[in-house]
Amino acid sequence: MIDKELLDILACPVCKTEIRLEQEKIVCAKCGRRYPIRDDIPVMLVEEAELKEEAPKEEAG
Numbered sequence: 001m002i003d004k005e006l007l008d009i010l011a012c013p014v015c016k017t018e019i020r021l022e023q024e025k026i027v028c029a030k031c032g033r034r035y036p037i038r039d040d041i042p043v044m045l046v047e048e049a050e051l052k053e054e055a056p057k058e059e060a061g
């Protein structure tokens with residue numbers, strides 16, 4: 001398990017905003033990126049994050 005105190009000091013590296021623990025992932029409340037947890041250590045790396053599913057963008061014009 002991840003310490004609650006650790007969660008409190010963690011922040012999304014993209015938004016610098018708070019994150020929450022969701023199942024086995026750390027989820028950013030703002031951008032929705034999901035960061036993995038490996039060996040009970042949150043991997044707060046943008047390259048490791050999964051982006052939340054987004055609606056496909058329509059190309060303008």
Ligand SMILES: [Zn+2]
Nearest residue numbers: 012015028031
């Ligand atoms: Zn974020």
